[in-house]
Amino acid sequence: MKSAFFDAFIPCSEQLLYGHLIRIDNNFGIQPNMFKQHFYKKLKTLALAAGALSITSFCQANDFQNTPQYFNFKQKTMQTYGLSAEQVDWAMNGAKNLPNIINIMNRPGESKPWYEYKTNFLAESTIQRGVRFKQQYADTLNRAEQQFGVPQSIILGILGVETGFGANKGSFVTRDALATLGFGYERRGAYFQDELSALIAWSYKDGVPANSIVGSYAGAVGYPQFMPSNIPKFGVDYDGNGHVDLRNSAVDAIGSIANYLAQHGWQRNQPIAFPARYSGSNPASVISADLNQPAPYGAIKTQDISPLNPIIKIDDLDLVNVIQLQENYGPIYYITYPNFQVITTYNKSRMYATALWLLGTEIASR
Numbered sequence: 001m002k003s004a005f006f007d008a009f010i011p012c013s014e015q016l017l018y019g020h021l022i023r024i025d026n027n028f029g030i031q032p033n034m035f036k037q038h039f040y041k042k043l044k045t046l047a048l049a050a051g052a053l054s055i056t057s058f059c060q061a062n063d064f065q066n067t068p069q070y071f072n073f074k075q076k077t078m079q080t081y082g083l084s085a086e087q088v089d090w091a092m093n094g095a096k097n098l099p100n101i102i103n104i105m106n107r108p109g110e111s112k113p114w115y116e117y118k119t120n121f122l123a124e125s126t127i128q129r130g131v132r133f134k135q136q137y138a139d140t141l142n143r144a145e146q147q148f149g150v151p152q153s154i155i156l157g158i159l160g161v162e163t164g165f166g167a168n169k170g171s172f173v174t175r176d177a178l179a180t181l182g183f184g185y186e187r188r189g190a191y192f193q194d195e196l197s198a199l200i201a202w203s204y205k206d207g208v209p210a211n212s213i214v215g216s217y218a219g220a221v222g223y224p225q226f227m228p229s230n231i232p233k234f235g236v237d238y239d240g241n242g243h244v245d246l247r248n249s250a251v252d253a254i255g256s257i258a259n260y261l262a263q264h265g266w267q268r269n270q271p272i273a274f275p276a277r278y279s280g281s282n283p284a285s286v287i288s289a290d291l292n293q294p295a296p297y298g299a300i301k302t303q304d305i306s307p308l309n310p311i312i313k314i315d316d317l318d319l320v321n322v323i324q325l326q327e328n329y330g331p332i333y334y335i336t337y338p339n340f341q342v343i344t345t346y347n348k349s350r351m352y353a354t355a356l357w358l359l360g361t362e363i364a365s366r
Contacts, residue, residue, distance in 0.1 A: 114354075129160070170220070267338060322334070
């Protein structure tokens with residue numbers, strides 16, 4: 001005979017614990033069509049064992065469940081990833097709105113000029129940490145370079161700029177960060193809702209609670225700061241333990257970064273960029289508006305742009321772009337190759353791509 005506690009407990013459990021127990025039972029091979037009766041048997045045992053515990057200890061407020069977009073988000077998550085309503089609700093149980101994240105998004109580091117931006121990453125302390133990381137993971141870096149064709153300098157640069165080689169992976173609850181942006185950041189709300197859906201699906205696949213994953217204010221995770229949707233796409237089990245773990249395995253992170261860049265078109269043994277000299281009077285005419293549309297160097301060089309180092313010879317047929325950055329003494333220029341554009345698929349900022357390229361080059365040279 002059901003206890004009064006069990007009767008009161010059922011509504012909460014149907015919305016929250018059902019999804020949690022599916023994850024548990026999937027791990028033990030219990031088939032979905034057997035799940036319902038198994039769920040209620042397990043639920044009754046749990047309710048009776050809980051005894052004096054308050055129902056509210058299981059049901060925590062979801063700050064987003066009453067927002068106008070939440071229903072559509074929930075339906076899309078279910079359809080895209082084959083999850084139940086209960087699973088989505090369980091993953092969102094206790095989700096908190098973090099309004100300070102909106103403020104951070106409205107003043108990103110890329111709004112600084114280059115001469116200020118670069119000091120965040122090209123510090124001697126970061127370089128030294130990178131040298132130690134390079135020495136510790138030399139074999140893995142060499143293996144990734146050989147397998148994927150991506151120089152270890154670029155892998156090191158990304159790890160240094162993104163997390164200081166794992167020293168700062170972020171402290172925001174990723175679910176809450178993505179939900180805050182998905183339901184409160186109008187400019188890119190749909191994108192962050194999709195990443196929240198991907199996070200929820202990944203948490204079930206990985207067997208971890210959604211609220212246990214922490215990362216950046218923008219929802220990026222682990223050593224390489226992958227967005228959740230990129231983890232199943234580009235994550236590599238590079239340490240061979242049967243599990244892609246970008247939060248704790250530097251080896252997996254190295255392989256995954258190299259794989260990401262390779263799949264985005266990295267060209268093995270090709271240049272990235274060269275410092276350039278511009279002697280014309282109309283820089284706007286030579287600066288590339290879209291890095292996806294390079295032009296033959298033979299056409300560009302007629303506009304008074306050339307490598308800063310006269311020893312460097314660029315073939316007239318090489319497809320290149322020109323970018324401009326602002327030093328404290330005036331503008332500087334780079335002639336960039338398609339590999340530079342591949343780096344910007346990780347982060348579209350030209351300053352970001354330049355910073356990690358220079359950082360990684362310096363680390364690799366020591």
